[in-house]
Amino acid sequence: MAEQTEKINVTIDGKTIAVDPGTTILNAARIIGGDVVPPAMCYYSSLKGSGGKCRTCLVEVSKGSEKDPRPMPKLVASCSTPVMDGMEVKNKTSERVNDARHGVVEFLLINHPLDCPICDQAGECHLQDLAFEHGLEKTRYEFKRRTFDKIDIGEYIKLHMTRCILCYRCVYTADQLTNQREHGVMKRGDAAEISTYIQNALDNDFIGNVIDVCPVGALTDKTFRFRSRVWYTKPMDAHRDCKKCSGKAVAWMIGDEIARITARKDQFGEVKEFICNECRFDKKEKTDWVIEGPRHIDRHSVISANKYEDPIPEHTPLLNKA
Amino acid sequence: MARKLLLENAHIEGIHTYDVYRKNGGYRSVEKALKTMSPEDVVEEVKKSGLRGRGGAGFPTGMKWSFIAKPEGVPRHLLCNADESEPGTFKDRYLMEKIPHLLIEGMILSSFALGANQSYIYIRGEYMYVLRILEKAIAEAYANGWLGKNILGSGFDLDLSVTPGAGAYICGEETALIESLEGKRGNPRMKPPFPAVKGLWQRPTVVNNVETIAAVVPIVNEGGDAYAQIGIGRSTGTKLISASGNINKPGVYEIEMNISVEEFIYSDTYCGGIKNGKKLKACVPGGSSVPILPHYLVCKTAAGQDRLMTYESLADGGFATGSMLGSGGFIVYDEDQCIVRNTWNFTRFYHHESCGQCSPCREGTGWMEKVLHRLEYGHGKMEDIDLLWDIQRKIEGNTICPLGDAAAWPVAAAIRHFREEFEWHVKEPKACMERNYGLVAEKTFEPATA
Numbered sequence: 001m002a003e004q005t006e007k008i009n010v011t012i013d014g015k016t017i018a019v020d021p022g023t024t025i026l027n028a029a030r031i032i033g034g035d036v037v038p039p040a041m042c043y044y045s046s047l048k049g050s051g052g053k054c055r056t057c058l059v060e061v062s063k064g065s066e067k068d069p070r071p072m073p074k075l076v077a078s079c080s081t082p083v084m085d086g087m088e089v090k091n092k093t094s095e096r097v098n099d100a101r102h103g104v105v106e107f108l109l110i111n112h113p114l115d116c117p118i119c120d121q122a123g124e125c126h127l128q129d130l131a132f133e134h135g136l137e138k139t140r141y142e143f144k145r146r147t148f149d150k151i152d153i154g155e156y157i158k159l160h161m162t163r164c165i166l167c168y169r170c171v172y173t174a175d176q177l178t179n180q181r182e183h184g185v186m187k188r189g190d191a192a193e194i195s196t197y198i199q200n201a202l203d204n205d206f207i208g209n210v211i212d213v214c215p216v217g218a219l220t221d222k223t224f225r226f227r228s229r230v231w232y233t234k235p236m237d238a239h240r241d242c243k244k245c246s247g248k249a250v251a252w253m254i255g256d257e258i259a260r261i262t263a264r265k266d267q268f269g270e271v272k273e274f275i276c277n278e279c280r281f282d283k284k285e286k287t288d289w290v291i292e293g294p295r296h297i298d299r300h301s302v303i304s305a306n307k308y309e310d311p312i313p314e315h316t317p318l319l320n321k322a
Numbered sequence: 323m324a325r326k327l328l329l330e331n332a333h334i335e336g337i338h339t340y341d342v343y344r345k346n347g348g349y350r351s352v353e354k355a356l357k358t359m360s361p362e363d364v365v366e367e368v369k370k371s372g373l374r375g376r377g378g379a380g381f382p383t384g385m386k387w388s389f390i391a392k393p394e395g396v397p398r399h400l401l402c403n404a405d406e407s408e409p410g411t412f413k414d415r416y417l418m419e420k421i422p423h424l425l426i427e428g429m430i431l432s433s434f435a436l437g438a439n440q441s442y443i444y445i446r447g448e449y450m451y452v453l454r455i456l457e458k459a460i461a462e463a464y465a466n467g468w469l470g471k472n473i474l475g476s477g478f479d480l481d482l483s484v485t486p487g488a489g490a491y492i493c494g495e496e497t498a499l500i501e502s503l504e505g506k507r508g509n510p511r512m513k514p515p516f517p518a519v520k521g522l523w524q525r526p527t528v529v530n531n532v533e534t535i536a537a538v539v540p541i542v543n544e545g546g547d548a549y550a551q552i553g554i555g556r557s558t559g560t561k562l563i564s565a566s567g568n569i570n571k572p573g574v575y576e577i578e579m580n581i582s583v584e585e586f587i588y589s590d591t592y593c594g595g596i597k598n599g600k601k602l603k604a605c606v607p608g609g610s611s612v613p614i615l616p617h618y619l620v621c622k623t624a625a626g627q628d629r630l631m632t633y634e635s636l637a638d639g640g641f642a643t644g645s646m647l648g649s650g651g652f653i654v655y656d657e658d659q660c661i662v663r664n665t666w667n668f669t670r671f672y673h674h675e676s677c678g679q680c681s682p683c684r685e686g687t688g689w690m691e692k693v694l695h696r697l698e699y700g701h702g703k704m705e706d707i708d709l710l711w712d713i714q715r716k717i718e719g720n721t722i723c724p725l726g727d728a729a730a731w732p733v734a735a736a737i738r739h740f741r742e743e744f745e746w747h748v749k750e751p752k753a754c755m756e757r758n759y760g761l762v763a764e765k766t767f768e769p770a771t772a
């Protein structure tokens with residue numbers, strides 16, 4: 001066995017890196033960066049127990065380890081499979097992975113309403129990005145799509161279950177960030193739905209974070225709904241003195257007005273410092289905040305395409321064609 | 323006459339009561355084990371017996387037991403999987419209903435072997451009346467000193483209770499069962515960690531099927547070697563088969579794993595042949611999840627050998643021309659049955675039972691059901707057949723738990739062996755509503771291709 005402090009080597013799509021034992025394939029890939037990083041729709045590093053569900057991050061392990069070089073027979077979820085010393089992984093370079101991922105994207109989309117034109121999340125939606133990179137142009141699904149009624153969960157949050165991909169991130173957020181467990185999944189299979197205990201209001205200081213962890217437009221900010229397309233707003237790093245949270249946020253501005261406050265997301269779309277409801281929902285005046293300057297958005301995403309920089313060069317011709 | 327190890331006494335009047343069970347030799351094995359054997363000895367006998375898990379996967383039980391982690395000071399648990407929800411499988415119910423004390427006796431032995439002092443029987447909620455039978459039997463076992471503290475003065479303590487599920491097939495998957503037992507939503511867990519390391523309440527846990535646990539009783543009584551004498555190859559001992567479908571004598575049969583499939587279907591000792599003198603069309607030999615076999619592959623393998631009621635023989639030819647013994651849910655179809663309808667029906671079940679955690683199973687099962695429904699009701703298209711193939715292919719192997727595979731395999735096998743019948747449904751939309759396709763033509767297989 002390797003010592004805890006000893007690094008182990010893993011090779012992903014031909015790129016080798018030394019990481020701590022226990023690191024998952026996905027996190028090792030994130031350290032390498034670039035297009036060896038598998039897409040992840042359910043894993044969220046700060047949420048315990050997350051991952052394994054969406055199956056977008058499936059990769060092929062072509063060599064198990066130095067000790068046991070046999071390949072793994074099945075594709076594995078990179079977000080929940082730890083690396084072994086000498087492991088070799090194929091992500092983009094595996095036909096099997098590309099094929100399975102196409103399948104997963106298709107599965108995620110067959111019951112999705114595809115209502116991006118009227119969805120607040122459009123432009124910063126991970127499903128949009130995923131479909132853009134890995135999806136098919138046409139659907140093979142010819143049946144009625146599943147729908148749910150929209151529900152208000154509390155004063156500030158709208159649940160639009162029809163768009164949900166059941167990643168469980170909001171469930172873990174509610175479980176781990178707030179002290180009341182009243183948000184979970186009811187029913188099963190494709191009838192499963194996110195729900196709150198008898199539609200209880202989710203009134204809790206940190207519950208607003210479910211909006212940020214939601215990869216799609218299933219949980220949206222009622223104080224911002226339909227105010228603007230996100231790409232017309234300017235993200236600015238901002239902070240304030242807050243007793244409840246770090247007070248570090250992003251203020252999305254329209255002209256001189258703050259249209260929306262969110263937590264800061266990293267390049268993988270994950271919030272590292274969650275913010276409280278007061279910062280998110282109640283502090284909408286410019287005077288509430290110290291504006292630091294424009295926020296650098298470097299995620300591969302529709303919102304940053306053609307706008308901030310050229311994040312996915314190989315796709316730019318596609319964008320221009322469209 | 324074939325030997326019965328589990329159901330030998332099942333017909334005796336009052337055998338479900340403690341007194342009658344005891345008079346007929348019940349709990350002998352517990353006396354033997356607790357007085358003359360160490361836990362390791364019991365594990366050793368089970369290893370020698372070659373007993374394989376009767377819940378579906380057929381994993382060697384002795385080996386599974388030896389994997390259980392034994393960290394100092396951490397309790398271990400044995401869980402009996404009595405969730406029995408696989409369509410076509412009803413053997414565990416029969417055993418628990420007729421001779422509940424056999425399961426309790428097996429639970430004592432197995433718990434002793436594993437060093438578990440608190441064991442549970444997790445039973446499907448629909449078997450509520452069986453739960454009552456078990457509870458009564460457990461109370462009798464406590465009253466007579468077979469459960470509780472210091473059993474037979476051996477120093478071994480065991481508490482045993484029964485917990486009902488709430489009606490979900492997925493709670494038969496061992497980690498979903500554990501979640502459910504912990505009072506949570508029955509979503510399967512990601513593995514690793516395996517239950518043998520972190521199971522119930524994060525403690526080392528073994529989950530075994532009802533029949534597996536019951537089989538430990540004859541193994542301890544007669545010795546692992548004697549048990550291993552029965553059967554062929556790595557299929558040792560007896561197996562309970564739930565026989566259903568178009569046969570003359572549906573029911574639960576205990577077979578020695580050496581008889582042929584032909585004997586099982588046609589002999590009067592077992593199924594008694596196809597009902598109403600019809601011809602055999604197909605057979606699902608191990609519960610709804612395993613591949614369906616067309617008539618010409620049921621009694622013979624592709625290589626032309628007699629197919630036997632064993633793990634190996636039923637799997638001969640892989641998925642191309644074989645199937646699996648699975649849980650022993652043996653479903654027989656006569657020439658009048660519609661394979662498309664049957665596949666739709668199975669798929670409807672998996673769609674309904676998916677826990678919904680992972681995208682391929684949650685979305686794919688429903689999609690397959692809709693396409694199959696369309697085909698069955700005469701609105702299908704030729705492309706639907708390839709579409710189904712593609713959907714099942716993208717579910718299989720890409721999910722958290724094996725329910726995804728269980729949903730994919732029946733669809734794949736039906737298309738593999740009965741493609742013409744699917745095509746006929748498209749070409750003859752009217753006729754397929756009025757009559758059935760009948761038998762499929764025999765195919766010949768190149769001996770070398772898998």
Ligand SMILES: Cc1cc2nc3c(=O)[nH]c(=O)nc-3n(C[C@H](O)[C@H](O)[C@H](O)COP(=O)(O)O)c2cc1C
Pocket residue numbers: 374375376377378379380381383386403404405406407408491492493494495496497529530531532534535723724725728
């Ligand atoms: C969806 C699903 C349902 C299952 N249902 C059952 C069941 O009802 N009874 C059972 O014994 N095993 C069932 N299994 C298998 C169990 O996970 C487990 O392998 C088994 O209980 C182990 O016992 P054994 O080794 O004695 O066979 C199921 C597995 C899956 C994936």
Ligand code: SF4
Pocket residue numbers: 163164165166167168169170171194210213214215216218219
């Ligand atoms: S509502 Fe959003 S965060 Fe919650 S499970 Fe659905 S997609 Fe995930």
Ligand code: SF4
Pocket residue numbers: 492509510675676677678679680681683684721722723724725726
């Ligand atoms: S394969 Fe199906 S039943 Fe199993 S965890 Fe995934 S969604 Fe749930």
Ligand code: FES
Pocket residue numbers: 039040041042043051052053054055056057058077078079080
């Ligand atoms: S991110 Fe790994 S399965 Fe969803």
